[in-house]
Structures are given as structure tokens and as C-alpha cells.
Amino acid sequence: MALAPPSGSFDLDSQTLRVVAAVAEYGSITRAATVLGYSQPAVSQQLKRVEARLGMPIVTRSGRGIRLTDAGEVLARHADAVLTALDAAAGELADLAGLRSGRVRLAAFPSASSTIVPRLIGALAAEHSGVQVTYLEAEPPEAVAGVRDGVSDLAVAFRHPADRHDPFDASAEGLTVHELARDDVLLLAPAGHPAASAGDPVDLAELRGENWIAGCPRCRGHLLDSCARAGFAPSIAFETDNFVAVMSMVAAGLGVALLPELAISASALPPGVTAHRTRAGDHRMLVAVTRPGADHIPAVAETLRLLTGLTAGGASARTGRAAQ
């Protein structure tokens, strides 16, 4: 038997239920409209549309007032369940936005692991205990790749602005890069070294004859680049990606080295070693990398904000200066 209306699948929506529930509760279109923050005709027309869509009346107009039909009562009865479920979802979203929940997956390069990262995670935990933080130590290329692949949400990395061969920009292609702070690259020399005692900004050119101690492969690349800009090719005697070892070697008088201030601040500058800025102003920029748009995810945005604050005034501002 076919009834007049199609009677097919009604596409109920929550707005409908909100309106019907209000009308049912207050027994009046006008009052429901007021409570919902609408004008009276808005609710009146809304009901009409729903009735047209459903093919059956929801309310019967009975002179001054109205009365719900069977269908109207069905809707009103179910409204609570639906709206409660919706509210639960909205509440959880509000938690996210309010950082009472959420998740950040961090990645950072090694010398940040013992400097910036602990402070960052500490600040996050202190201000937003509901936010889950995970951390992965990784060299910039891997950290950035992790962001790109969705394995991490935020990578702390660095780039050498003066170095046109720096592979960072290429690796971060298509991602969002937030500049955090300048991290000076300092010359480490044995105390009493002639070039060092000449004055604080040292000129690398005067050290062309020294033995050089290189760090990790990428640091080595930067060393070559800096010396090239100073007009010479360094003689590299030792290589190690262990910063502490580099400093120990300098202390032992085996040569001089370039190290970022942040790396130096990770441990104490050994006795017998002095650190000096270079006249060329060698430095790297600390950056945070996210997927485009991810910097609007509340937990990520807040992490970025804290990170910016922690690095304001220099990469190692709160750790104490390392340059003498």
C-alpha cells in the first residue's frame, strides 16, 4: 500500500531536533524562538520546512497555541539523546581547543634534546597537563621527514642562512617553517691562543693555518662554507659528531673548532677553552617545522608559542651564556 508522501528516508538533522525539542519543551513557537535566539517566524518556517520534508505535520495549530503530533513527540523524545551525544562531542572538542586534551609529537636534533626540549616539555606539562607529549630525537633531515610523513607534529631543526648549499630548505619544501631564534656559531680555541686573545669577534681568516676539528657531517659542511667565505680551506684534522669530544680536543690543544652556542651550552665549556663570536657573524637559525595548517591545531599552536618564548633572546638564553 502506498501512502501519499514518498515516505522515503528522512534526512533528519540536529537543527530540526533542536527546534522541535524547544517547541515541545516550551509549548509555544514564540517562546522556543526566544530561547533559541531566533525570531518567531524563523522557528515557524523551520517547522514548516521540516513538515514538508517529512511529509507529515509535527505540530497542529490549535488557535492560539500549538500541540505536538505523534511525529512531533517522537522527534522531541529522541532529541535529548541526539543532542546529548552532540554535546559530548562538542565538549571534547572544547577540551581540545582549551588544551585540556590533545597530543603533540615532537622531534628535535640532539643538542636540543638536552637544552630546549626538556624545558619545553616541562612548560607544556606545567601549563597543560592534559596534553600528551611524545619526543623523538632525530637529525633535522629525519625529523623533517617525520613531519612530512605525519609521524611527528613538530620538528625543531635549524638551517644556516648564509650557506647556499644548506639542504634544509629543500627538505622542508612544502612544510611550514617557523623561525625561532638565532644560534651563534662560536669559535672554540684553547685559552691563550693568539688569535683568540686578539679581540672578541675573531676573524676566521687569521686561523687559516690552524688544525680544525669538525663535527657531524652537516656541521663539517658548514665549517667548509664558513671558511670558504673567509677565504681559505680549513685543514681538518679530526672529525666527530660528539660535541663534548670536540670541546675536549680543543682543550687538549689539538686544534680549533666551530660549534653552535646551543651545543656548547648543553654541557659546560671545559676549562682551558674559550668561545668567541666570529667577525662574519656565523650563526644558524633554529626553526620549528610543521605541516601546513598544523600550526592551528591547538596543542601544536601552544607548543609553538611556548617554544618561541623559550628561545626568545637567543637559543641558549636561559641556560647562561657560553661566550666569555
Next chain:
Amino acid sequence: MALAPPSGSFDLDSQTLRVVAAVAEYGSITRAATVLGYSQPAVSQQLKRVEARLGMPIVTRSGRGIRLTDAGEVLARHADAVLTALDAAAGELADLAGLRSGRVRLAAFPSASSTIVPRLIGALAAEHSGVQVTYLEAEPPEAVAGVRDGVSDLAVAFRHPADRHDPFDASAEGLTVHELARDDVLLLAPAGHPAASAGDPVDLAELRGENWIAGCPRCRGHLLDSCARAGFAPSIAFETDNFVAVMSMVAAGLGVALLPELAISASALPPGVTAHRTRAGDHRMLVAVTRPGADHIPAVAETLRLLTGLTAGGASARTGRAAQ
């Protein structure tokens, strides 16, 4: 601490959840769009709008594919609950539309109580056992008032089309009147009465000298009206609203009477009484009265449909003819 977006009350709606749930399930905007029956840009823009409204991303675009953010996963996780609740409501509405539930509150005048109404209720029960039916016997004015007041959904009543003083039309003002069937008003006379034996359509004018037996007040009004149109004022000897009593009086030779065929068919025509159509074609119209729009309520609409079928071909078609 204030986060960038207002972070106020999000007004989630079910459509949002439907889209997010589909995207979450299929892991692709394009496939979600296909499944939902939309074009790909529709879903893409929908997501964008929701993100703008929420102030945070729902998906991260990761090259070819996409990935849900925390917020997206929250939405997807809650979507089931909300949509299930919505489906429950929609299902119950479908039951109503399909008449697997619903309610009709009937009212009808006395002589319908023993004729049309039992058959109607029986048919409803047989075809739609889920529909609840209540019945109230009431004279047309009260029955119609009950509809107007929302006490009844459908009143079976009648009106006398030829009678300009019939109060029915006034009482049904503003309600919806559905014509059901013609119900002839017959002259009852003792068997062998001269006027009756003259031929079947009798002329009321020939009965101007008879004693008349009137029925209920409204029937009495109709009697006066019919006789007036026949050119005389009847001499009313007896009055009773009991149809059986009227017939018995006619059988006893106390006078003649006008009774609707339906009333006659409610009980058997007593021996010694004959029924005859009038030359003027006296009749009343059986009608069903509902609130405007209520005739689209599935249960009411179906009742009306059955009622129309039951009365097709005359008010007492299936009860057997009463006129000789």
C-alpha cells in the same frame, strides 16, 4: 591565557559528523563524497567550513591523501553515537509514516457507532495493527468541537446540504471537511399506508395531514426544513432521539417519520414499516472533519482513506438496503 580562536560553543550539526565520519571511514575525501552522493569539492569545502567554524583543522592534507587530526578523530568517534540516535528517530518516524505506529482519536455520531465505526476500526486493526484507535461517540457539534480542541483527530459527522439553517458548516468553520457519502433520508410509513403505496419516490406534500414523529433536535430541524420545502408545516406528535423508538412508533401506526438510511440500517426495519425515498431527494452528506493539515498525519490519512472506501456507494452500502 587566550588562544587565537574564540573557542566558544561550537554548533556542531549532524551533517558535519556525517561528512567527517565518512572521510574517516574511507580515508579519502573523494571516496567519502562518492559514498555520500556528493561531488568531491562539496566535501572538500564542507570540511573547510567546519574547520573555519571550529578554528582548528580536522584533516591534514598530506600530499595525495589526508589524515585526521585529533579533532577529526574526536568527531569521527562521536559520529556513530549521534548518527545512531538520529537513525533511531528517523526509524520511528518511518514507522509512523508506514503506519506501524501512530494514533487516531475518532469521534462519530450515534448511528455511525453501530454501523460505519465498527467496520472502520476493524479495518484499521486488520491493516495496521500498530495504530492505536480510540473512539468517542458524540453528536456532530460536540464531535467537531472535539476536533477543534485537539481532543479528537477525526470526527465523522453529517450535514444537510439543502438546509440553509444547518448549523454544521458554521461549527466546522476553519476545519477541513471531507465529504464521504450521501445518506438518503427516507420516509418511514406503516405498511399499506396510502401515500406509501402510491410509488417509491413519495411526495412529502401528500403527507401534509399526517402525524409526524421527530427525532433528535437537529433531526427535527431538518424535518421542518424538508416539509417547508414541500410546502407545509408538519404536525409533530412525538419526539424522541431514539431511532428504534421512532421506528416502533411508525410500526404502531402512530405516524410517519423521516430517518436517514444509516440510522435505519443500524437496526432492522421492524415488520409493518416501509421506507421510501422522497421525490425531493432528501438526504444528508456524511463528512469527516479534521484539523487543517491533520489529514496528512499518516494514521489520520489512512483512516480517512479507509473511511472513504467503506462509505463508497452509499452510507450503508455494505449493511444492506433498507428501502424496500
Next chain:
DNA sequence: CGCATCCATAACGTTACGTGATGGATGCCA
């Protein structure tokens, strides 16, 4: 018998939300 209340309707502007067309980025595969 006004008066206040409540709902329906009309007229209108804005926004939401579709569609189709198009282009860029990405992964796959020969």
C-alpha cells in the same frame, strides 16, 4: 469589546552549499 498574545505569511537579503571545470601535487608503473 478592546487588548494582548500567538501564529502565519510576505518580501527581502545573506549565506550556505551544491555543481562543473580546472590545476597542482603525488604516487605508480612501464
Next chain:
DNA sequence: TGGCATCCATCACGTAACGTTATGGATGCG
């Protein structure tokens, strides 16, 4: 390693939904 297919974003555009204010009719009340 170039097509090639796939997936998403964006643009331009039309329609329908949905809100508003203004207005009118019906009803119940003092």
C-alpha cells in the same frame, strides 16, 4: 624517468535554505 592516474584545492556560479522585519488574522482575556 617520463607519462598517467589519482587525489585534493580552488574558482566561478546558480540555487535553495534560512534568517530578518513588517504585517495581518485568530483567539483568549479582562
